[in-house]
Amino acid sequence: MSLEKLLVISAALFCCGLYAILTRRNAVAVLMGVELVLNAASINFVAFSHYVSRVIGGQIFAIFVIVLAAAEAAVALAIFLRLYATTGTVEVDTADHLKG
Amino acid sequence: MIRYAHFIPLLPLAAYFINIAVGRRLPRKGDWVSLGAIGIGLAISIGIFHEVFQAYDPNFKYHVVFPWLDLGGRFVLKAGILIDNVTAVMLVVVCTVSFLVHLFSVGYMHGDPRYSRFFAYLSIFSFSMLGLVLSDSFFFIYIFWELVGLSSYLLIGFWFEKKSAADACKKAFVVNRVGDFGFLLGFLLLFATTGVVGYDEVFQAIREGKIEGTLLTLAGIGIFCGAIGKSAQFPLHVWLPDAMEGPTPVSALIHAATMVAAGVYLVGRVYPIFTPDAFLVIAYIGLITLFISATIALAATDIKKVLAYSTCSQLGYMIMGLGVGGYTAGLAHLTTHAAFKACLFLGSGSVIHAVHTQEITEMGGLWKKMKITAVTFIVATLAIAGVPGFSGFYSKDMILGAALEFGMRNPQHILLFAGALFTAGLTAFYMFRLVILTFFGKPRDHHKYDHAHESPANMWVPLVILAGLSFSFWYSGWFGTLVQKPASAIPVVSAAAHGGVPAAAAAHPAPGATHGAAGVHESAPQAKPHEPASAPPAGEHGAEASHDAHLAHTAHRYAMFSSVGVGTLGIALAFVVYWFGWIDPEKVASSCRPVHTFLRNKWYFDELYEATVIGGTKALSRAMGWFDNNVVDGLVNLVAQIGVWVSWLIGKFDNYVVDGAVNGVADVTIGSGSFFRRFQTGKLYHYVYVLAGGVIIIYLVKVF
Numbered sequence: 001m002s003l004e005k006l007l008v009i010s011a012a013l014f015c016c017g018l019y020a021i022l023t024r025r026n027a028v029a030v031l032m033g034v035e036l037v038l039n040a041a042s043i044n045f046v047a048f049s050h051y052v053s054r055v056i057g058g059q060i061f062a063i064f065v066i067v068l069a070a071a072e073a074a075v076a077l078a079i080f081l082r083l084y085a086t087t088g089t090v091e092v093d094t095a096d097h098l099k100g
Numbered sequence: 101m102i103r104y105a106h107f108i109p110l111l112p113l114a115a116y117f118i119n120i121a122v123g124r125r126l127p128r129k130g131d132w133v134s135l136g137a138i139g140i141g142l143a144i145s146i147g148i149f150h151e152v153f154q155a156y157d158p159n160f161k162y163h164v165v166f167p168w169l170d171l172g173g174r175f176v177l178k179a180g181i182l183i184d185n186v187t188a189v190m191l192v193v194v195c196t197v198s199f200l201v202h203l204f205s206v207g208y209m210h211g212d213p214r215y216s217r218f219f220a221y222l223s224i225f226s227f228s229m230l231g232l233v234l235s236d237s238f239f240f241i242y243i244f245w246e247l248v249g250l251s252s253y254l255l256i257g258f259w260f261e262k263k264s265a266a267d268a269c270k271k272a273f274v275v276n277r278v279g280d281f282g283f284l285l286g287f288l289l290l291f292a293t294t295g296v297v298g299y300d301e302v303f304q305a306i307r308e309g310k311i312e313g314t315l316l317t318l319a320g321i322g323i324f325c326g327a328i329g330k331s332a333q334f335p336l337h338v339w340l341p342d343a344m345e346g347p348t349p350v351s352a353l354i355h356a357a358t359m360v361a362a363g364v365y366l367v368g369r370v371y372p373i374f375t376p377d378a379f380l381v382i383a384y385i386g387l388i389t390l391f392i393s394a395t396i397a398l399a400a401t402d403i404k405k406v407l408a409y410s411t412c413s414q415l416g417y418m419i420m421g422l423g424v425g426g427y428t429a430g431l432a433h434l435t436t437h438a439a440f441k442a443c444l445f446l447g448s449g450s451v452i453h454a455v456h457t458q459e460i461t462e463m464g465g466l467w468k469k470m471k472i473t474a475v476t477f478i479v480a481t482l483a484i485a486g487v488p489g490f491s492g493f494y495s496k497d498m499i500l501g502a503a504l505e506f507g508m509r510n511p512q513h514i515l516l517f518a519g520a521l522f523t524a525g526l527t528a529f530y531m532f533r534l535v536i537l538t539f540f541g542k543p544r545d546h547h548k549y550d551h552a553h554e555s556p557a558n559m560w561v562p563l564v565i566l567a568g569l570s571f572s573f574w575y576s577g578w579f580g581t582l583v584q585k586p587a588s589a590i591p592v593v594s595a596a597a598h599g600g601v602p603a604a605a606a607a608h609p610a611p612g613a614t615h616g617a618a619g620v621h622e623s624a625p626q627a628k629p630h631e632p633a634s635a636p637p638a639g640e641h642g643a644e645a646s647h648d649a650h651l652a653h654t655a656h657r658y659a660m661f662s663s664v665g666v667g668t669l670g671i672a673l674a675f676v677v678y679w680f681g682w683i684d685p686e687k688v689a690s691s692c693r694p695v696h697t698f699l700r701n702k703w704y705f706d707e708l709y710e711a712t713v714i715g716g717t718k719a720l721s722r723a724m725g726w727f728d729n730n731v732v733d734g735l736v737n738l739v740a741q742i743g744v745w746v747s748w749l750i751g752k753f754d755n756y757v758v759d760g761a762v763n764g765v766a767d768v769t770i771g772s773g774s775f776f777r778r779f780q781t782g783k784l785y786h787y788v789y790v791l792a793g794g795v796i797i798i799y800l801v802k803v804f
Contacts, residue, residue: 018792022785030784092784099782 006047014040027080027090031073038069101147102162105181108144108191109230111137116223123216134219135202138226142195145188152188158584160185163236163300178298182236185582186431190233190365193438194358196569198226200562201353204446207559208349208453218258222353225251229358233365238287238323239297241366245283245326248362249276252354256346265345275339279329283366286322289315290373303372303589312591313375320378323370324385331363331415334389338705340412341396344404348449351404356411356441364418364434371427372589380513383423383506387519390416392703394526398533399689399699402458403448406534410484411441413527417499417520424516426502427585433499436491436575440483443566447477450559451538454552457545460534465543469552472560474539476567481535483570485528486667493664494572496524500663501656508655517659524663528670536678 013036020033042062049058080090087094115137123130152160165180183191202222209218228247235241250273257269291297293315294305305311311319327333332340332355340360344351354360367374367382374382393412400406414437421430450473451466452458467474483490486497500520507514543549554560677683689696701707 018788021788022792095784096782099780 003047003051006043006051010040010043010047013037013043025091025093027083027092027095028077030092031076031080034076035069035073038065041065101144101151102183104144105148105162105164105183105234108141108195109227109234111140112223112226112230116220116227119216119220119223123220126216129216129219131202131206131215131219134223135199135206137223138195138199138202141226141230142192142199145191145195148183149188149192152183152185152582153578156578156582158185158582160188160582165236165298177239178237179240180236180298181234182299183234185584186365186368187233189431189435189579189583190361191230193361193435194226194229194233197356197358197438197442197566198222198229198353200442200565201349201446204352204449204559204562205347205349207556208449209347214258218347221251221254221258222349225255225353225359227251229362232362236300237298238290238302238370241369242283242287245330245362245366246280248330248359249273249280252276252343252359255350255354256343258346258350262345264342268339268342268345272339272343275336276329279325279327279336282322282325282328284322284326286319286325289319289322293319299370302370306373306589307591309591316373316590317375317377320370320374321381323373324367324378324382327363327367327419328385329363330366331360331419332389332412333363333385333416333419334392335705337389337393337412338702338709341405341408341702344402344408348404348445348452351408352442352445352449355408356438356445358438360411360415361434361438364415364422364430367419367422368427368431368434371422372586374588375590379423379425381423383420383503383513383516386416386418386420386423387516388416389413390420390523391519394523394530395699396702397530398526399696401461403451403460403463403534403538404445404458406460406530407441407444407448410444410527410531413523414441414484417496417523420516420520421499421502424499424503424506424513425585426499428580428583429495429498429502431583432575432579433492433495435579436483436495436570436572439566439569440480440490440492443476443480443563443570444484446559446563446566447473447480450555450563451477453555453559455545455548456551457548460537462545462548463538463543464541464545465539465549466552467539469549470539470554472554473563476560476563477539478535479567480570481531485531485671486524486663487671488664489572491570491572491575493667494576497656497660497663500524501652501659504659505652505655508651521659521662521666525666525670528667529674532671532674533678536674540679 017033017036017038017040020036021030024030024033042065045058045062045065049055049061083095084090112134115134118126118133119130123133126133162183163180165178167176168179169177171177202219205218205222209215212218225248228244228251232241232244232248235244253269253273256272257265259265260269287297290302290311293311294302296302296305306316329336340355343355346354390413393409393416397406397409397413400409414433418430418433418437421433448458450470451463454470454473455463455466457463479490483492486493500517503517503520507517677685677688698704
């Protein structure tokens, strides 16, 4: 395994996540896309930590990101629940109250 | 006594303030305050006169000076009291007449609603006049001069409800201002050239030649203009007859004895500054005045108007007397005239009080009703007509003598004597006409005659006193010695041409054999001041002096005979016309109708002034008004109009440009806002597209 391969995997994962965010209308699917993007970033942290900096900081940062993602998912799902309670749907197109 | 001289004017001033402030609440409405003030003044004046008389020194002089205004050390304005023989005489004259007028007014003004105010005005007038007499500089005499003008304005217009009185006081004031302006110019001319204001200092400056020639003549004539105004000389005499609208005591006080005398006093006071040319102007002004006024008096029928014009005429005599070099003569006539004219005026007041009319055509036969008034009036008339033994004879004769002497020396000016002599006859005629029409003959208005009565004692006592003072023995002798002509301040070179002429004339105290010797004696020392150190040898000088004295003596003898003759002729004519009725005055009047009308209309002076001076002023005012209305206002309106136009333009600019800019900014903001709001869709994936697009752009930028 080399750094380049890991980076390619990470970039592919990032693109999948981004694609999900851009194309999906369901808020939960969008959230899942966000999780993919976060994991792609975490792979980068670990890969650079292992191959370039040689210190453990990057891997610790990946753990932080996982924790953060869990917290984020909790908060986001709570928001989706309130959204569903108010509008009866979790389609992101309907949640455009911040439109100028 | 002379130490208390400053009280003489100050007491009446205090009386004025007391009466004007609390006069109405005082017992007797405060008349005793004014009366007491002037009474004490009279006592002090008599005391001063007594001391002066005791000294019997022609050069007596008492001069107190104190700094009044210190202009930072560069110029100190000094106030002072100057008493010499002339002042002492004038003080007694003014105080006496003023006191008697006060006394007379107690009866005459009884019951007037503004009684205490009248006495206040009398007091302020006395204050001004006495201050004028006592002042020692041109500056202070000018101040008091104006004060006299003011107080005469108040007194003449005392019955201001009457339109004629209100007009008369305005006229008096305005006409006097004209003369005063000349006075001011003359005074300023002297001040500008010499830098001093005191009489003595100015005289000294003239002696040093700081001002001379034409300029000095002009200054002298300027100052004489003040006298023309106050002493009612031609051409400013028009105010005096109108001023008879005031209460009769006021006429007596102002127009007979004091205020009009101020002009004569002024000329006498500043005598040394006049150049020969100025003297000539003075003499001719006097001649014109005395002749014109006498002719007007011939045709007047108002008792006070006759007296007013006779005052003008007598003042003309004084001025002419001073002008021809008869310094003593002019001032003597001033003194004697004050007494007999005050007597005449108060006598006319007594008559008016009795019959309530001023027209002599409505009087007649009052002799039986008012013996005291009639007798005193006749005595004063004899005095003014110049009958020997009375004071008017003494003084008028000196003037005629001086005029004749001047005429003998300068034959081209003999007209001065001729005119004055002729007018002396006129004076006797019109005064006796007045007396006969008023007191004798049959009563022409029985209603008024029946109501006539003798006036109360406080009115006839002053008459008796003044009539008593109309005899010549009070004046002859000492007057000529004490009141001698001051040395001219004009330096010798220019004085020599004129010098000798007035010198001997002034020294001559009285005409006639009794005083002739004294005249010769006195002229010698008198001539000295005119020819100081550089004088010719003593013998020549003595011969010249004796020649002068001889000439003067001759002149006075001829003058006396001719004046007595002319006076008698005038009196006789008056008797022929009005007593015996041999000549009907109506026929004379109708046969020379134009002349009579001319005289009745007072030579049309009022009309002339109305047409020229007043009309000119009005025309000028109208022109100024037109200019103001059209040009000045037009200019102002044009400026305003331009302002309106500019404002309109600015308003448009404001509305369209400035507001347009402001609105434009707002519009652009709104437009751009509504343009940019379209990017804020609120759709999450739009933002993410932008985010991703941005990242790609940054990547591309980094790569290339």
